[in-house]
Amino acid sequence: MQKINKAGVCAPLGFLASAVNADVKGKGKEKNDMCLIYSETPFKMAGVFTKNTFKAAPVRHAIEALKINKEYQAVLVNSGNANACTGQQGIDACAELTSAVADALDIDHNKVLMSSTGTIGVQLPVERMKKHIDTLVDELDDGNSDLFAEAILTTDTFPKQCGVLVETKNGAYVVAGAAKGAGMIAPNMATMLCYITTDAVVSDKNLQTVLETAVNGSFNSITVDNDMSTNDTVFLMANGMSGIIPNQNELQEAVNLVTLELAKAIVKDGEGATKFITVNVKGADSDDDAKKCAFLIANSPLVKTMFHGEDPNWGRLLACVGASQVKADESQTDLYFEDLLYVKNGLIIDEKMESKAAEIMKQAEISITLDLNMGKGEAKVYTCDLSREYIAINADYRS
Amino acid sequence: MQKINKAGVCAPLGFLASAVNADVKGKGKEKNDMCLIYSETPFKMAGVFTKNTFKAAPVRHAIEALKINKEYQAVLVNSGNANACTGQQGIDACAELTSAVADALDIDHNKVLMSSTGTIGVQLPVERMKKHIDTLVDELDDGNSDLFAEAILTTDTFPKQCGVLVETKNGAYVVAGAAKGAGMIAPNMATMLCYITTDAVVSDKNLQTVLETAVNGSFNSITVDNDMSTNDTVFLMANGMSGIIPNQNELQEAVNLVTLELAKAIVKDGEGATKFITVNVKGADSDDDAKKCAFLIANSPLVKTMFHGEDPNWGRLLACVGASQVKADESQTDLYFEDLLYVKNGLIIDEKMESKAAEIMKQAEISITLDLNMGKGEAKVYTCDLSREYIAINADYRS
Numbered sequence: 117m118q119k120i121n122k123a124g125v126c127a128p129l130g131f132l133a134s135a136v137n138a139d140v141k142g143k144g145k146e147k148n149d150m151c152l153i154y155s156e157t158p159f160k161m162a163g164v165f166t167k168n169t170f171k172a173a174p175v176r177h178a179i180e181a182l183k184i185n186k187e188y189q190a191v192l193v194n195s196g197n198a199n200a201c202t203g204q205q206g207i208d209a210c211a212e213l214t215s216a217v218a219d220a221l222d223i224d225h226n227k228v229l230m231s232s233t234g235t236i237g238v239q240l241p242v243e244r245m246k247k248h249i250d251t252l253v254d255e256l257d258d259g260n261s262d263l264f265a266e267a268i269l270t271t272d273t274f275p276k277q278c279g280v281l282v283e284t285k286n287g288a289y290v291v292a293g294a295a296k297g298a299g300m301i302a303p304n305m306a307t308m309l310c311y312i313t314t315d316a317v318v319s320d321k322n323l324q325t326v327l328e329t330a331v332n333g334s335f336n337s338i339t340v341d342n343d344m345s346t347n348d349t350v351f352l353m354a355n356g357m358s359g360i361i362p363n364q365n366e367l368q369e370a371v372n373l374v375t376l377e378l379a380k381a382i383v384k385d386g387e388g389a390t391k392f393i394t395v396n397v398k399g400a401d402s403d404d405d406a407k408k409c410a411f412l413i414a415n416s417p418l419v420k421t422m423f424h425g426e427d428p429n430w431g432r433l434l435a436c437v438g439a440s441q442v443k444a445d446e447s448q449t450d451l452y453f454e455d456l457l458y459v460k461n462g463l464i465i466d467e468k469m470e471s472k473a474a475e476i477m478k479q480a481e482i483s484i485t486l487d488l489n490m491g492k493g494e495a496k497v498y499t500c501d502l503s504r505e506y507i508a509i510n511a512d513y514r515s
Numbered sequence: 516m517q518k519i520n521k522a523g524v525c526a527p528l529g530f531l532a533s534a535v536n537a538d539v540k541g542k543g544k545e546k547n548d549m550c551l552i553y554s555e556t557p558f559k560m561a562g563v564f565t566k567n568t569f570k571a572a573p574v575r576h577a578i579e580a581l582k583i584n585k586e587y588q589a590v591l592v593n594s595g596n597a598n599a600c601t602g603q604q605g606i607d608a609c610a611e612l613t614s615a616v617a618d619a620l621d622i623d624h625n626k627v628l629m630s631s632t633g634t635i636g637v638q639l640p641v642e643r644m645k646k647h648i649d650t651l652v653d654e655l656d657d658g659n660s661d662l663f664a665e666a667i668l669t670t671d672t673f674p675k676q677c678g679v680l681v682e683t684k685n686g687a688y689v690v691a692g693a694a695k696g697a698g699m700i701a702p703n704m705a706t707m708l709c710y711i712t713t714d715a716v717v718s719d720k721n722l723q724t725v726l727e728t729a730v731n732g733s734f735n736s737i738t739v740d741n742d743m744s745t746n747d748t749v750f751l752m753a754n755g756m757s758g759i760i761p762n763q764n765e766l767q768e769a770v771n772l773v774t775l776e777l778a779k780a781i782v783k784d785g786e787g788a789t790k791f792i793t794v795n796v797k798g799a800d801s802d803d804d805a806k807k808c809a810f811l812i813a814n815s816p817l818v819k820t821m822f823h824g825e826d827p828n829w830g831r832l833l834a835c836v837g838a839s840q841v842k843a844d845e846s847q848t849d850l851y852f853e854d855l856l857y858v859k860n861g862l863i864i865d866e867k868m869e870s871k872a873a874e875i876m877k878q879a880e881i882s883i884t885l886d887l888n889m890g891k892g893e894a895k896v897y898t899c900d901l902s903r904e905y906i907a908i909n910a911d912y913r914s
Contacts, residue, residue, distance in 0.1 A: 167840065168834065168837040168838050168840075169836070169837040169838075169839075169840055169841075169843055169845075170833055170834060170836060170837030170843070170845045170848075170861075171837070198830070200830065200834065201829075201830050201833045201834075201845060201858075201861055201862070202862070203845075203846060203860075203861060203862050235828070235830065236828070236830020236831065236833065236834055237828075237829055237830030237833070237858075237863060238830075345834060345838075346834050346837060417816075429634070429635070429636075430600075430636055431597070431599060431600050431634065431635020431636030431637075432635065434569055434600045434635065434636070435567065435569060435599065435600075435635055435744060435745050437568070437569060438567040438568040438569025438570070438745060439567050439568075439744075440568075441566065441567075441568055442568075444568055444569070446568075446569045446600060446602075447602060449569075459600075459636075461602075462569075462600055462602060463600070463601070463602050464636060
């Protein structure tokens with residue numbers, strides 16, 4: 117398995133993409149904000165979606181469509197407007213746009229899905245968007261991965277793409293993807309969109325299993341601000357054009373690699389983030405306990421600001437373990453900063469170690485480990501620090 | 516029932532207080548950081564404490580003591596050091612200091628409790644603190660409410676006191692209190708200390724019931740940053756010196772009033788807070804659903820920054836209702852900004868109303884109401900906005 121430099125959604129055989137500036141926000145913005153993925157032959161589709169009760173119109177549309185049909189040929193995406201909290205009009209807008217794309221591509225109406233990201237509660241400018249659909253179709257090209265990866269962004273500061281080439285004795289296939297998401301990232305993938313393509317030959321049932329497994333270890337293990345959006349969507353598309361039927365484990369590994377790399381990129385691009393933090397909890401009574409504890413630490417504003425301030429205030433970390441109310445005993449809890457055993461049995465080993473810990477805090481990427489010494493449960497969660505810039509971005513967003 | 520202007524812990528008969536600068540942090544800070552409440556006659560004591568599994572030494576000490584004995588005569592408090600995550604040495608420090616106070620007051624060792632607030636994981640400077648105990652005892656005075664209220668503060672920007680006079684046909688009694696807490700405020704009262712005194716005659720059993728009821732509607736209904744500390748403590752002390760046996764409902768009402776006013780003051784002093792926000796959820800399937808939904812809204816960084824930015828971005832509020840996963844249907848959810856019906860059945864009534872809503876967002880105190888139209892469950896939660904200043908305070912605290 118080999119990472120392909122700068123590979124995006126068009127890296128697998130037969131996938132084309134395009135992007136336009138459809139002025140979705142109606143503010144004459146210069147950024148491309150509508151884009152399309154298309155495959156020369158229909159693909160099997162797997163999807164994982166937000167658990168928010170108030171799902172956006174395109175999410176509701178996709179969930180219903182996938183119950184009936186697993187084969188598609190195109191996905192339309194817009195940024196700048198979430199088409200969430202938009203009632204029946206939002207559902208109708210989604211149907212109208214996917215139908216318009218199908219007509220322009222001359223394929224069945226039920227072969228197109230859609231996703232949206234951006235402001236909630238505003239109706240999509242359907243007519244304005246429809247005017248650009250012919251251009252989207254005309255400009256489809258297998259060299260447009262970058263254009264696609266950029267058009268899906270909102271408050272992100274850089275595009276996120278990753279691809280791997282998997283060589284088998286019968287030949288090679290590719291798994292590649294693009295993602296967006298910077299704020300509202302939390303378990304269950306808040307405001308996160310991800311499109312993964314592959315030219316491997318996979319049944320729709322296997323595809324769904326592989327995707328769900330990959331999402332649990334990646335997008336469901338990251339948090340920026342513990343908010344859960346109405347729009348989160350991860351699509352995995354397999355068009356079989358390589359002719360290769362992959363080993364299931366090998367395919368899983370490839371999709372895991374792509375999703376984990378994209379998930380980490382999202383955390384690194386967390387709104388206002390200056391540091392990438394890995395929170396490991398081990399020795400918990402169960403994996404669930406470990407995950408609960410790790411997420412409480414990763415979401416704590418006091419912990420996140422502590423990392424921002426580069427102060428190894430370990431007491432805040434232990435307080436979080438206690439606040440998570442998982443099975444733990446202060447006098448048996450150990451804490452590591454990277455490999456440095458900093459707190460043993462709930463007490464700082466030596467106050468002089470604070471300066472070593474402070475050095476570690478200056479790193480751009482920091483890994484901490486809490487060992488609860490209770491059992492074999494473990495979890496790994498990725499998060500970022502909380503900076504003034506987060507406030508600036510979110511207090512001023514939309515205005 | 517009548518509010519008494521500026522009344523603090525010494526307002527009820529027989530309660531005295533004092534405060535000194537014991538240099539708890541060892542940095543020669545000028546602020547008073549150790550203080551004492553003493554009653555001329557023993558008082559009944561009720562206590563409510565943090566639910567954090569890793570409780571600070573003074574909290575563990577108080578919980579154990581209250582299991583055996585409900586009668587006390589003094590409470591020692593220090594700020595600047597939480598005496599949490601300090602192991603057996605922390606427990607010993609607490610015992611040594613309360614014994615020293617008892618000796619100086621010439622009362623039994625088991626008549627003194629203690630609480631602490633400040634940095635976690637540092638041992639108390641017991642010897643330095645003990646040197647100041649005689650002064651604390653010498654300076655006890657019934658005019659020292661303000662000194663006490665100031666000495667318990669950490670990152671707070673103003674002292675918090677409240678008192679009420681309750682007139683009965685047999686005479687009057689007073690309920691008064693002081694509190695501290697600005698960061699780490701969340702359900703279960705994170706890093707919050709509160710001392711309530713009364714000269715009413717109350718049995719220890721009634722006192723505990725009254726306190727628990729009052730805390731549920733006040734300190735357990737506020738959130739600043741969803742962190743839960745190791746040290747939260749609310750004490751209610753009744754020395755009976757007024758000779759008045761209060762009506763239980765009237766006493767409850769008086770304690771409710773004092774705790775709610777102190778809880779609101781804590782939110783107003785939330786680290787970096789510029790706005791006081793009341794989140795009402797009604798029409799929920801149950802009170803529990805309503806509280807879960809209200810807290811999710813009140814803790815959402817996206818909602819808190821939205822208030823800071825004064826942008827009536829109602830979609831974020833509806834997204835939180837969905838994220839809380841309580842029983843709700845987007846097409847039946849209504850949202851009010853103050854009395855303005857802004858969103859009806861999940862849709863904005865009229866985009867022109869955004870300017871009215873934007874006017875409301877400029878207020879220093881804002882009340883919003885989500886009506887889920889599912890049942891009769893309701894909850895009210897108090898919170899504040901999230902500003903750059905919060906980051907500055909917490910990234911730089913301790914350094």
